[in-house]
Amino acid sequence: AQSVSQHNHHVILSEAASLELGCNYSYGGTVNLFWYVQYPGQHLQLLLKYFSGDPLVKGIKGFEAEFIKSKFSFNLRKPSVQWSDTAEYFCAVISNDYKLSFGAGTTVTVRA
Amino acid sequence: NAGVTQTPKFQVLKTGQSMTLQCAQDMNHEYMSWYRQDPGMGLRLIHYSVGAGITDQGEVPNGYNVSRSTTEDFPLRLLSAAPSQTSVYFCASSYSRGADEQYFGPGTRLTVT
Numbered sequence: 001a002q003s004v005s006q007h008n009h010h011v012i013l014s015e016a017a018s019l020e021l022g023c024n025y026s027y028g029g030t031v032n033l034f035w036y037v038q039y040p041g042q043h044l045q046l047l048l049k050y051f052s053g054d055p056l057v058k059g060i061k062g063f064e065a066e067f068i069k070s071k072f073s074f075n076l077r078k079p080s081v082q083w084s085d086t087a088e089y090f091c092a093v094i095s096n097d098y099k100l101s102f103g104a105g106t107t108v109t110v111r112a
Numbered sequence: 113n114a115g116v117t118q119t120p121k122f123q124v125l126k127t128g129q130s131m132t133l134q135c136a137q138d139m140n141h142e143y144m145s146w147y148r149q150d151p152g153m154g155l156r157l158i159h160y161s162v163g164a165g166i167t168d169q170g171e172v173p174n175g176y177n178v179s180r181s182t183t184e185d186f187p188l189r190l191l192s193a194a195p196s197q198t199s200v201y202f203c204a205s206s207y208s209r210g211a212d213e214q215y216f217g218p219g220t221r222l223t224v225t
Contacts, residue, residue, distance in 0.1 A: 044216040099170060
């Protein structure tokens with residue numbers, strides 16, 4: 001089974017700061033990659049996904065992520081965060097076993 | 113469309129009791145799955161189904177049963193509840209075999225005392 005590592009457990013930022021969340025996975029074959037977000041009190045929503053093609057993918061709300069195959073990484077970035085970006089962020093990976101594996105999540109707190 | 117619905121939203125059980133968490137989707141999705149979310153552990157896959165009549169185990173299947181008699185419904189049964197099963201449970205569905213965006217339900221918060 002896949003393992004997915006998210007390097008930061010809790011990140012605290014001020015508004016307008018840049019955000020980068022790390023994600024690494026273990027499987028060496030073909031994978032589909034996702035970032036999901038869970039706002040307080042809500043269920044998970046898709047931020048962005050990578051299946052193939054351009055390794056730099058853009059998602060909703062100004063987020064983007066870069067797939068670096070050689071590093072088994074799929075890091076999430078946002079140039080300038082807002083208070084409303086306070087949430088928990090999950091990296092997820094699925095390979096050809098059809099089992100979606102999630103990282104432990106990173107809680108992001110944005111201070112106004 | 114209602115999307116993915118789950119009932120109940122909250123449940124308290126005593127050790128040894130059994131119950132069924134309901135999940136339904138109205139998007140005609142083939143793939144459905146159950147996750148549990150625990151602090152610091154992310155979401156862990158319990159069971160999944162790639163279509164009606166087909167189910168398989170995920171990462172943490174012990175203590176849970178599932179069945180998929182229709183495309184729409186995917187109930188999760190706790191056979192004999194234990195405190196270790198205290199968690200938030202999410203049902204999800206996607207169009208194909210998990211390789212697409214997962215649509216999540218609102219979750220069921222279960223406490224086992």
